[in-house]
Amino acid sequence: MDKVQRLRAMSSLCRQQAAYNSMNKWKLLAEAEYWDHLANLELSSHFEQCNAIPSAN
Template sequence: MNRLVKMRTQESLCRERAALDSARRSFWRAQAEEWEQRALDEIAHHFRECNLGSAENQPPLS
């Protein structure tokens, strides 16, 4: 989860820069969107691992 916190922090910093740097606003917004997508991918990866782990511990269906 530390990785997720770092990704969300980067996203937030990019959004702040976008608000303050009108000359490069679109660049910073794009960077923020990339960090947001990385965070979403990290969350999805975490849940896939959790679901695979719980599926392996369940008895097979008959």
């Protein structure tokens, strides 16, 4: 879960920079979306692993 927090922090940082950098606003917002996407993938993977049914041997 620490990785998700780091990814969300990167997204937040990009959004903050976009607010003050009008020249690169759309690039930074796109980058924030990328970090959010990675965080969502990480969360999804985490919950899939938590909910996996162990195979019977």
